[in-house]
Amino acid sequence: MEIFPPLNQPADLVGYNLFESDPVLAESIAENASWAVTQLSRFGETLGQADWLEQGRLANRHEPILQAFSRQGQRIDEVEFHPAWHRLIGLGVEQGVHCLPWVEERVGAHQARVAAHYLLTQIEAGVGCPLTMTFAAVPSLRRQPELASQWVPRITSRQYDFGLRPPQDKKGCLMGMAMTEKQGGSDVRANTTRAEALGDGTYRLQGHKWFCSAPMCDAFLTLAQMSAGVTCFLVPRILPDGQRNRVHIQRLKDKVGNRSNASSEIEYHGAIAWRVGEEGRGVPTIIEMVNHTRLDCVVGTSSLMRAALVQALHHCRTRSAFGRKLVEQPLMQNVLADLTLEWEAALQLMLRLAQGFDGSVKDPGEAAFVRLATAVSKYWVCKRGARFAQEAMECLGGSGYVEESVMPRLYREMPLASIWEGSGNVICLDVLRAVHKTPETLELFFAEVESTRGGDRRLDQAVDNLKASWRRPEEAEVRARRLVERMALVLQGSLLLRRSPSFVAEAFCGTRLGDNCLMEFGTLPSGTAHQALLERGWQNALALR
Numbered sequence: 059m060e061i062f063p064p065l066n067q068p069a070d071l072v073g074y075n076l077f078e079s080d081p082v083l084a085e086s087i088a089e090n091a092s093w094a095v096t097q098l099s100r101f102g103e104t105l106g107q108a109d110w111l112e113q114g115r116l117a118n119r120h121e122p123i124l125q126a127f128s129r130q131g132q133r134i135d136e137v138e139f140h141p142a143w144h145r146l147i148g149l150g151v152e153q154g155v156h157c158l159p160w161v162e163e164r165v166g167a168h169q170a171r172v173a174a175h176y177l178l179t180q181i182e183a184g185v186g187c188p189l190t191m192t193f194a195a196v197p198s199l200r201r202q203p204e205l206a207s208q209w210v211p212r213i214t215s216r217q218y219d220f221g222l223r224p225p226q227d228k229k230g231c232l233m234g235m236a237m238t239e240k241q242g243g244s245d246v247r248a249n250t251t252r253a254e255a256l257g258d259g260t261y262r263l264q265g266h267k268w269f270c271s272a273p274m275c276d277a278f279l280t281l282a283q284m285s286a287g288v289t290c291f292l293v294p295r296i297l298p299d300g301q302r303n304r305v306h307i308q309r310l311k312d313k314v315g316n317r318s319n320a321s322s323e324i325e326y327h328g329a330i331a332w333r334v335g336e337e338g339r340g341v342p343t344i345i346e347m348v349n350h351t352r353l354d355c356v357v358g359t360s361s362l363m364r365a366a367l368v369q370a371l372h373h374c375r376t377r378s379a380f381g382r383k384l385v386e387q388p389l390m391q392n393v394l395a396d397l398t399l400e401w402e403a404a405l406q407l408m409l410r411l412a413q414g415f416d417g418s419v420k421d422p423g424e425a426a427f428v429r430l431a432t433a434v435s436k437y438w439v440c441k442r443g444a445r446f447a448q449e450a451m452e453c454l455g456g457s458g459y460v461e462e463s464v465m466p467r468l469y470r471e472m473p474l475a476s477i478w479e480g481s482g483n484v485i486c487l488d489v490l491r492a493v494h495k496t497p498e499t500l501e502l503f504f505a506e507v508e509s510t511r512g513g514d515r516r517l518d519q520a521v522d523n524l525k526a527s528w529r530r531p532e533e534a535e536v537r538a539r540r541l542v543e544r545m546a547l548v549l550q551g552s553l554l555l556r557r558s559p560s561f562v563a564e565a566f567c568g569t570r571l572g573d574n575c576l577m578e579f580g581t582l583p584s585g586t587a588h589q590a591l592l593e594r595g596w597q598n599a600l601a602l603r
């Protein structure tokens with residue numbers, strides 16, 4: 059018998075259905091992609107099992123290892139992963155996280171895919187990187203039809219087939235992306251890698267990339283200079299004749315988080331490549347890919363918010379202090395209600411973007427709106443992520459700071475989505491550029507948020523103020539973060555008015571849109587529907603078995 063039993067220590071959160079216990083996600087999918095409900099519900103059930111939760115832990119504990127050389131000293135440039143990583147990524151491939159909209163013709167395929175990705179990332183975020191890059195490579199690849207016809211069927215396969223072998227011998231392939239160099243990441247036009255045409259339709263690359271995640275992928279989209287300017291290329295790891303391409307992995311990065319995923323530095327020593335898109339048009343070609351990876355930054359952060367929120371709810375529901383459950387204490391209720399509000403606002407934005415990607419196929423106006431809204435959402439949701447994780451961690455007190463609680467993993471993961479695929483400033487400058495180049499995208503943006511005009515006076519006022527700010531051209535660059543933050547907030551407010559219960563929209567518009575909003579979570583004013591908000595969070599928590 060234990061002398062000091064673990065009294066008042068909440069049990070691990072296991073054995074719940076991540077899909078069914080998330081009413082915002084489940085309702086939206088039922089409405090917009092009902093064909094996917096059964097599959098997603100099964101997936102949510104699977105992921106909530108102790109075995110799969112453990113796979114996430116193991117994949118992080120046992121980080122990838124670079125095997126640069128064979129025993130005989132020959133370069134092999136391979137990466138070794140723990141079996142848990144293979145199981146997790148295999149599960150993602152089986153669910154089509156890397157391909158669903160490219161193979162599924164039913165309406166709502168983007169929404170079904172983001173839902174699956176959002177569920178998987180709650181268990182482990184690291185595998186999301188190669189799944190996202192594989193998904194996002196397809197629109198860029200399609201700019202070079204003969205390459206697309208070879209590669210798209212391989213990368214949209216639902217079979218995970220690990221290992222460096224000729225693509226034609228594999229049941230499925232994964233794609234990565236290598237743009238960032240030592241002297242410039244955001245500034246890709248400063249790339250120094252050079253490409254030389256070999257006259258047979260292929261090119262030889264000489265240079266390096268400072269960041270190249272998931273280097274075990276079968277091929278990469280990369281950028282290199284030609285006389286016409288920066289050009290996009292496909293670089294396979296293994297050449298069609300079975301030889302290893304001259305892509306050398308220098309080392310793996312020792313990162314804050316995202317530790318199950320390998321991120322590397324690579325060098326091209328005469329690597330053979332195939333051009334994607336026109337010479338000198340590399341940036342617009344790869345931007346197609348980046349627009350899709352930015353969507354997944356929003357998906358990943360919304361997912362990590364959900365994972366942190368359910369841990370906080372679960373803990374506070376079970377743990378007592380000063381004679382009452384934490385969840386019954388008014389100030390903790392305020393914190394949990396505020397976190398619930400933030401999560402729902404992020405998730406509604408994610409779902410709207412995915413709906414926009416679905417709609418973009420037939421509607422150019424929707425495509426233009428979604429391109430701007432994706433950048434705006436990527437900036438704001440990802441910025442909120444780290445702050446959110448810190449507050450959710452604090453709900454668990456000291457236990458939240460301890461590895462076993464899962465919270466440190468979520469906390470370390472959060473800042474990444476804000477940095478890659480365009481760090482905060484770069485995204486805001488992109489938004490300015492997009493509006494300057496195609497002013498009608500801003501009109502489409504305002505048309506969307508104006509659809510709820512009259513629904514909440516604070517939202518109406520915030521939209522009017524935002525319009526006035528955009529009419530002032532002076533010092534737009536220095537004001538870019540203010541503009542983009544406010545765009546995200548009015549879009550979230552408008553979405554919550556349309557899609558969520560009125561008490562959610564009321565609390566959001568009352569606390570996020572005015573000029574005097576407080577900055578910390580847990581500062582919803584008295585008179586806010588704390589209880590109703592908590593019950594929305596509670597509803598979810600109660601559904602956890």
Ligand SMILES: Cc1cc2nc3c(=O)[nH]c(=O)nc-3n(C[C@H](O)[C@H](O)[C@H](O)COP(=O)(O)OP(=O)(O)OC[C@H]3O[C@@H](n4cnc5c(N)ncnc54)[C@H](O)[C@@H]3O)c2cc1C
Binds near residue numbers: 237244271480482487
């Ligand atoms: C874990 C991890 C994995 C990654 N994987 C990949 C990968 O697979 N492939 C790949 O290509 N890249 C990858 N990256 C690189 C990532 O995309 C870049 O780090 C990121 O785009 C920023 O580029 P940089 O590091 O060169 O920073 P810089 O471009 O030097 O930017 C530094 C800071 O300055 C700001 N800044 C830049 N320009 C301006 C400006 N004009 N005005 C104001 N502020 C500005 C930026 O917002 C940023 O905050 C990865 C990064 C990480 C951390």
